[in-house]
Amino acid sequence: MNTSRQEALAKVLGTILAEQLVSLHCLFNELTIVVHAKDVDSVSKVLRDHKELGFDILIDLCGMDYSTYGDEVSALGKPGGRRFGVVYHLLSIPLNQRLRMKVFAEDNEFPVIDSVTDIWPGANWFEREAFDLYGIVFQGHTDLRRILTDYGFVGNPFRKDFPISGYVEMRYDEEQKRVIYQPVSIEPREITPLVVREQNYGDSYAE
Template identity: 50%
Template structure:
């Protein structure tokens, strides 16, 4: 089934697919934002695809992709101090940082497809697919809220998980863990007020206890 899907994708979108991978029984293709509407309409309507359902849409931040900060031996040896270092600036990447990933399902043909689209970090814009799959509505709002990705053509692109007055996008890997604003109820004003956070940032790295290492002798 996957081989037939790959042949159909390569035959129909050979000039629009930037990469195609087959891993763990799943097919993943990468396309550009300019081709989103045309490609997705074909994936939904063409007989060889028939992806009538969008089962998931999510944003991804590749800021630290490929970096391993939780190696067991290092965490055990360094204790808690290592986790108190907080990055203030995003490191330079050789590839785009943010992407939107779509998971498609064809109930008719019993096949799945993952589509990845990198967005330009300068404007963070990508066409909305809500007119192709209505179920994209809240998915796109969530990606906007948590990552700051703007979906052009979405009829109601508002925050969905954070407060309307929230500043920033929590799932960006350079976003401060404690946030930027805090809310409290002011007794004198009898209303909620927003102020800069007063919590001291403290990150703890769990200490790993290895059962295969002999402990200190008493």
Template identity: 55%
Template structure:
């Protein structure tokens, strides 16, 4: 007797063919597709009657640059999409790696699931992943003048610039980050005269 996950795996392999790698781990099924076949695979996942993943639940970017404590040798950026089939009551995770680390780019799935709009904008804003064919790819969480992409592993924790209101100029100004170094020692292990000498 086959389990529901085995049935899903078989249906995915039949529908997607050799263009996708289907894995099962920890009670979840993951499909890894190549960037060149990403849109076709997503269209198949939605329209194939044996699959019918009609709902896109989530889409996010991932930076693998320090994955496995630096042992990762694959592409740096990936887009991960979670899909739900209401008809068959099953879920799948789809991962596509961006072929170019310097300019991470995959096709937009907004023509297939309109709900991907803001998710793709978030992945662009935070990771710098570009979505070809997206109608309005602009920042969604950071300020329009923000420099860089804060979820990249090489982005400095302090950022590059800070924004503050200047009462003399009566406007918001941007300036390089200035953080005074300080010693962070928990109070429970600090001596009573700490900082007074």
């Protein structure tokens, strides 16, 4: 989107959404708005239905764990102390314009954000993925369950504090004749790379 169209869209968003906007800025040549979690439903409906916006397609939705980003993210509109967020990428086919929307959950211990599946049905599996990988609960989703990990999986693997080795491992037990879960048996270790060189490597260049 060229600069003049970005400026025009930014002006429209500022006028229509007004106090519902936490911030509005241009990032990676694309407009980004930040809104409060309580306003997700109402703002999303405006973004889809207003004739000057017309964002009829949700291209992507993903969860984020901002726990280690600090002040850099705060400068881009992240409310202080908020850890989990959801990023929405929207497209208006009739007006040929794009928009990124960010929303931050109010509670770091139990992050909850309203579902937008009734506004953009394509959000269904995206929200399930964010729930599975980040533990973000989408209120109003009619089938919120894991989609990538196993039903017995413990924790949320994309959280910054999730151990690389995980918490449990799965294997088939010959005695019980079934799949069982048990504590991870991998021992933490530090791997030092082995550098192999030929005995006289480089001697010819010295001559």
